[in-house]
Amino acid sequence: MKNIFIVNPAAGSKDSSYAVEREILKISDKYDCEIYFTKYAGDATRYVSEYCKSHAEPLRFFSCGGDGTLNEVANGIVGFENAAFGCYPCGSGNDFVKYYGGAESIESFLNVEKLLKGTEQLIDLIRIGDRYCVNICNFGFDAVAAKIMSKLKYNKIFGGSRAYYTGAAKALFGSMKTHCRIEVDGEVLTDGDILLCTVANGKYIGGSFLCAPRAENDDGYLDLCLVNPISRLSFIKLVGLYKNGLHLDDKRCSSFIDYRRCKKLSIKGGKDFIYALDGEIYEIPEMEIEVVPKAVRFVVPQGLPY
Template identity: 35%
Template sequence: MKYLFIINPAAGKQNPMDVLGEDIRAACERSGLDYEIKLTEHQGHATEIAHKAAEAATAENPVRVFSVGGDGTLCETANALFGAEHCELGCIPCGSGNDFNKTFGTKEEFLDVEKYILCPSVAVDGITSQHMNAINICSLGLDANICDHANRIKENNKKLSGPKAYNKAVVKGLLGRIYNTLKITIDDDRVIEGKYLFSLAANGQYYGSGWRSAPVADPSDGQLDFIFINKMTRLRALTVIPAYKSGKYFFKKKYKNILTHIRGKKIRIQSVKPSVVNIDGECAAINDITFEVMPGALRFIVPQSYIDARKNSEEK
């Protein structure tokens, strides 16, 4: 088996190669692994590197590909591995968010390089759309506008952490249009229409640098969690956002009248006005977009604690 580490030197506050390069080398040497480290040089390069590795992988010589960077690097790497045989994907977190990992374990578990690179993998779903594929969460509404603002803030201030950039973006987002008027079609046969503050198609539980807004999403269940939060005043939005961020809103009765939660395999979202869509942190303006689950699209390397927790849950 080959171990490939794709490091994005631009991720996070410090060059991940400087922070983790020696740890990766030492861990691989101690375990006697066949490994290679490659640095990305431009946007989309992680996809190119991972695609070449996937093409070379065989049953006799499979490959474990580790994204070493942030959510953007992970999304790029995953896009090359969806549907690829004899490949597994891992993520060593060095970015400002690393939200997909949070569904499976703590940051410390993923940063314990020597243990993590030898951990087992589980089949996880992906999300496909006409724009790009995703592994975590796609959204429209105030959150997508915030994501767009956060991306611009981080571009202008590289030293600002993801959570701080996101908090600044929340303030900016609340000053603009905070809802979208949408027609939503789920699995081609269920239609709902309304004005929504947040609209999610979730595979993972976390996004936006730690917002646990899809707290019951399971990336391995072959479905997506569709979550919609009704339009409200800015004043009420300010009181709802903390609960939405923590995930507590999902379980409290007082929020049931603003929450719609549906599980399904496909969703088409049509917006009356051009709206910003967030696809794993990448933003674009759309009027009409369809998201569909890709069941068991790849295998993701997870901490042993996640495997143990699932086993205990299944035995109960």
């Protein structure tokens, strides 16, 4: 088994590539390991795909970065049956790995030996056009906050783990409505203004928001959470429920939240419509979203349930 660590020096609020390299070198005498440092956005997908094409033996690629780097590695292994991927989380959000036990699971993913001894789980992916999403695709208020966050993650005061909160606070001063038409499995769900919408394979977003508490990443379904417009005051009062994953069971939220499982969505937005795909921002007025069941194998560290 060949293990290739894909290190993104630009991930997180500081360059942790040398610290990651040190951890890998500690166990390199016991395992067949290689390290590759990405050079630009999209480089991980290119490198992983080319590596898979030229190697027939079993491969494991470990993303060393945040959710964006993990997304690139996943896009690189799609279609290659001899390849699996895992994650050494050292980005600003690290949302997907929290599926396996919240923030407490991070420690296991940061243990390189537990990673290398991990079990492979077949998981679903979300397909948006020719791109694949591992964790969550979202639009509306969340995407606006993510766009602001992306500009702040290297800021010493407002960056790092605080970036999403800062982004959300700044987004509160803008428009809290996004106009779009959403069809879910052929049925029109809405054609008007929304506050936000998440299409989830994982559970967490923004570093610590449990937006999709019922999501299962291997059930062949997407979990959609549509939040209709509410006042700023109501948002401030209730955002704690959303953060802690209590919004689906609290009666105060039932009048403006629609949560359902689905297979396919069609989205039509306006001229400046943006969406976030595993935290990365894209601008496109229309898109088709669908689940790809059991698309790739993800390495769950030794000792963690799934």
